[in-house]
Amino acid sequence: MLTLTLGTFALSIHHLLLLLALALATLVGWRVAKGGGENPESVLFGLFMLGMLVARISFVIAYWAYFRDDPLQMLDIRDGGFLPWPGLLALLLGCAVFCWRRPTLRRSLGLGLGTGLVFWLLSSLSLNLYEQGTRLPELTLRDAQGQSVQLRDYQGGPLVINLWATWCPPCRREMPVLQKAQHERQDVTFLFVNQAESLQSVSTFLMTQGLNLNNVLFDGSGQMAQSVGSMALPTSLFYNAEGRLLGTHLGELSEASLARALETFGPPPSTSAVPATARKPSCPSTATC
Numbered sequence: 001m002l003t004l005t006l007g008t009f010a011l012s013i014h015h016l017l018l019l020l021a022l023a024l025a026t027l028v029g030w031r032v033a034k035g036g037g038e039n040p041e042s043v044l045f046g047l048f049m050l051g052m053l054v055a056r057i058s059f060v061i062a063y064w065a066y067f068r069d070d071p072l073q074m075l076d077i078r079d080g081g082f083l084p085w086p087g088l089l090a091l092l093l094g095c096a097v098f099c100w101r102r103p104t105l106r107r108s109l110g111l112g113l114g115t116g117l118v119f120w121l122l123s124s125l126s127l128n129l130y131e132q133g134t135r136l137p138e139l140t141l142r143d144a145q146g147q148s149v150q151l152r153d154y155q156g157g158p159l160v161i162n163l164w165a166t167w168c169p170p171c172r173r174e175m176p177v178l179q180k181a182q183h184e185r186q187d188v189t190f191l192f193v194n195q196a197e198s199l200q201s202v203s204t205f206l207m208t209q210g211l212n213l214n215n216v217l218f219d220g221s222g223q224m225a226q227s228v229g230s231m232a233l234p235t236s237l238f239y240n241a242e243g244r245l246l247g248t249h250l251g252e253l254s255e256a257s258l259a260r261a262l263e264t265f266g267p268p269p270s271t272s273a274v275p276a277t278a279r280k281p282s283c284p285s286t287a288t289c
Contacts, residue, residue: 012250038108059083134244142218162236164234168234171234190215236253
């Protein structure tokens with residue numbers, strides 16, 4: 001399961017674990033402070049924000065080539081671009097400074113933060129291990145010509161599956177980014193699996209937006225989203241040649257966050273040759289075949 005869905009609200013499980021870790025740290029710190037010491041609630045929240053800020057800045061620095069032409073894009077955190085380990089280091093250093101300057105915080109802050117970090121690390125590791133053990137679902141979808149295709153037919157090389165819909169604003173915003181990557185990374189197969197919309201509405205959208213995508217598939221009943229456990233759009237899934245899930249991204253992709261996600265496949269080959277088993281021929285959805 002990739003998301004927790006409550007009515008029309010969907011939250012990434014990874015984000016949920018982060019919030020639960022903060023809540024647990026706050027609760028433990030408060031309980032310890034009742035026995036003597038200072039309540040670390042406000043300090044814990046400040047350290048959390050510091051860690052997030054440093055994680056974002058580190059991501060922007062690492063992928064500055066994608067932000068150079070539009071620096072204001074670095075403020076758009078909807079792309080999920082964060083590097084966790086620099087943020088974690090900043091959080092620990094901040095905790096050390098507070099404990100040194102305010103002795104009454106040492107026990108409550110140390111135990112609270114330690115508990116939250118252990119919970120987050122163990123739960124995130126367990127979730128990643130679970131996700132990476134899942135395989136490409138055995139599903140029957142339809143292509144742009146209305147013909148039935150097997151999802152497993154696209155297995156055999158690096159594979160990116162994007163779950164999207166025309167009514168989804170972040171899906172619409174990330175389409176040019178994915179189109180550019182599809183043309184640049186010929187070693188990777190990109191599948192655009194539309195969720196529960198008609199061929200006509202999707203074709204009209206792609207034509208009016210000037211998008212020329214290969215491998216647009218149609219999932220009329222939303223079975224793909226149900227199979228992977230994500231009811232939020234857009235969702236991007238990254239599979240290796242054996243059909244094993246390597247990573248996921250919930251929400252809008254920017255050029256920087258997509259570049260980072262594609263690093264799971266390693267550097268692009270020096271030639272654009274792609275094995276025949278890695279790509280099933282398909283007409284662009286806006287073409288007539």
